[in-house]
Amino acid sequence: MTEIFGYTTCRQLSQMFLAIIFFHGSEYILAVAFHGKSNVTLKSLLISKNYLLAMILSLLEYFIEISLFPALKEYWWVTNLGLALVLIGELIRKIAIITAGRAFTHVIKIYHEEHHKLITHGVYSFVRHPGYTGFFIWSVSTQIMLCNPISTIAFAVVVWSFFADRIPYEEFFLRQFFGSQYEEYAQRTPSGIPFVK
Numbered sequence: 776m777t778e779i780f781g782y783t784t785c786r787q788l789s790q791m792f793l794a795i796i797f798f799h800g801s802e803y804i805l806a807v808a809f810h811g812k813s814n815v816t817l818k819s820l821l822i823s824k825n826y827l828l829a830m831i832l833s834l835l836e837y838f839i840e841i842s843l844f845p846a847l848k849e850y851w852w853v854t855n856l857g858l859a860l861v862l863i864g865e866l867i868r869k870i871a872i873i874t875a876g877r878a879f880t881h882v883i884k885i886y887h888e889e890h891h892k893l894i895t896h897g898v899y900s901f902v903r904h905p906g907y908t909g910f911f912i913w914s915v916s917t918q919i920m921l922c923n924p925i926s927t928i929a930f931a932v933v934v935w936s937f938f939a940d941r942i943p944y945e946e947f948f949l950r951q952f953f954g955s956q957y958e959e960y961a962q963r964t965p966s967g968i969p970f971v972k
């Protein structure tokens with residue numbers, strides 16, 4: 776019981792909550808900055824029911840493990856590695872949002888708008904979906920930071936399959952909007968999600 780209220784829990788959980796608050800708060804602020812407050816809904820906080828459920832289950836895993844196997848949470852190099860990756864994932868995602876500007880919408884566009892230009896510079900010249908790369912790294916790393924082995928694997932599988940479905944759907948419309956320009960871009964640039972073409 777003492778472990779639950781000890782230094783390890785305080786540090787790991789406060790890092791986790793700060794990471795979550797910063798991630799969602801900055802998503803919302805950037806959406807307002809690029810699209811204007813009247814065009815942004817609370818959806819831009821990116822908090823879905825499934826996401827909440829995943830986070831609650833990961834906390835459940837954390838509390839069960841710290842009660843039954845407290846030594847599992849004492850691998851500080853794992854926590855520190857997770858924290859470093861959380862910061863890297865956050866940075867990649869935010870650089871992507873700032874680079875794409877108005878082209879970066881939380882809801883996938885299915886109609887072409889005049890102002891929507893294809894972005895291929897900056898971080899988009901390295902991977903086609905840097906925003907998703909950043910989120911993938913960020914979300915899995917929150918679980919590495921908590922030394923949660925089950926949720927680390929579960930988050931990797933669930934987030935990977937979410938993007939493996941979403942990327943072809945998003946690119947179907949990008950190909951319609953930008954035709955051969957997108958085709959050439961896709962030929963020379965990897966998706967940014969492992970094993971997704």
Ligand SMILES: C[S@@+](CC[C@H](N)C(=O)[O-])C[C@H]1O[C@@H](n2cnc3c(N)ncnc32)[C@H](O)[C@@H]1O
Binds near residue numbers: 878899904
């Ligand atoms: C949530 S954003 C994600 C953007 C991108 N998939 C990423 O991970 O950085 C989705 C919107 O970005 C737009 N989009 C994606 N790639 C783009 C690109 N290279 N240039 C312009 N718009 C893009 C899509 O049309 C979609 O409406």
